[in-house]
Each structure stands twice: as C-alpha cells, then as structure tokens.
Amino acid sequence: MDKFLSVALEASKNAEKVIMKYYSDEIRATFKPDQTPVTIADKEAERIIIETIKKIFPDHGFLGEESGTSQLDSEYLWLIDPIDGTNNYIRKLPFFGTEIALMKGKKFILGVSNGPALNETAHAFQGGGAFINGKMVHVSKIDTIREALVCYGNIKYFSKTNRSNNLLMLANDARYTRGYGDFWMYHLLAQGKIDIVAEAKLKIWDIAACKVIVEEAGGKITDMEGNKVTTETTSIIATNGKIHDVALSYFNR
Secondary structure, eight states, X not given: OHHHHHHHHHHHHHHHHHHHHHHTSOOOEEEOTTSOEEEHXXXXXXXXXXXXXXXXXXXXXXXXXXXXXXXXXXXXXXXXXXXXXXXHHHTTOSOOEEEEEEEEXXXXXXXXXXXXXXXXXEEEEXXXXXXXXXXXXXXXXXXXXXXXXXXXXXXXXXXXXXXXXXXXXXXXXXXXXXXXXXXXXXXXXXXXXXXXXXXXXXXXXXXXXHHHHHHHTTXXXXXXXXXXXXXXXXXXXXXXXXXXXXXXXXXXX
C-alpha cells in the first residue's frame, strides 16, 4: 500500500504544478456536452497524473473525468478528477482540488485529495487511518441533528432531483448550514469541523478519493437511498456516522 500511496501523492503534486501555473493567468474554459466547464489545466493535469502512475503501474486501469476509461479489465482501477471544482478554479476561488482514488476489484482502497490553493492534502488507505497534511484526523462526536453543521453541494441539483424540500427540512432542524461545496466539504467532515455532507448530483470521480478519507476518519458515506458507494453512484450523504441514519431519513420521506 505504501507504494500505491507514494505514487498517488507524487501524481497529485505533479498535477499541482500544472494547475497552479495556469491559476496565475486568465483561465479560459470551454464547455463539454453536459455543459460542465473544462480548461487546459484539467486536461494537462489528468494527462500528467496518468503518466506518473503508468510509469510504475503500466498494467493498471484508469477512469478519468477528461480522458475516459482504459484497461478496465485490470485488477486495479485509478479514478481521477484532475480539478474538482473547475467553476471555482475559473473564478479564482481557492476551493478546488485534485482527486485520485484507487480501487481493487470493487473496493475503494486509497484516496488522495489535494487542494493546492489551500495548501491542504488529505490521504487515506484502507485500514490505515486518514491524514491531512500528515496529521491524523477523525470525524466529530456530534450525535444529534440539532447540533449538526450541514454542508451541501449545488442547490440546483437538489431542485432538479426533487430534493429541495428534503434539504430544507434538514437545514431547519440542524444547528446551521453552509454551502462550501466540492472536495473541501469532505476534508472538513474528516476533521470533525462539520458533521453532514449532502450532494444531489455527482460522478464517482468527484467522490471516490474522499470516500476513503471520510471512512478512514471514522465517518460513513452512502448514496441518498442508503446504498453503498459504487462507480454508478450519483448522490451522496456523508456523515460522522453517529447521525447517518437520521440524516438519510430526511431524503427518504
């Protein structure tokens, strides 16, 4: 596992150099068929990540947001989102990160989540705990919704999936809410700074690395129906574990 982790961390740092080079200039974006933005930094960073990993693990498979899939019959599959939070990146908001995860068969076994503008790197591997900037982290001990801090993803996707009222009910019962969005919510959850994360629409590369990090920090993560996370997952509830079932119940009413 150490070798997998060292390569993933190296790949994320190689990507960071590219991402921050373009971050200092005017960032131009084009739009993919699903109307999500993409920049030259997204494409170059993903290429460098794959090249870095392939040098050491040439037989591994890849599932990348920008480059698609390759060698899917491999025992090991790397899932890559070169810039999670491209909209933030374009607008020069610092809440964007590089997400690299590794699956063995159907199990998510490793995650690296690097926020270069925040100087914050989270990593975890199965059974090894979760770390941010080298320090072990753990989720909170909050055990009631009324004391919980809730973070959520893009509001329009709650509307489009008919979950707006569910989110509002949860927000009304919680201590307070914030819409930080993207990978950083999961870093905060793993550190015990927030207690619930809800996202109504996503792709697996958005969440794969943070899934491992949250679980190794002691938390729990499922889709909004309570199913385990797979490569087909499109929604997320992540919590400190203690209030997971109650949080889920708000989205199944």
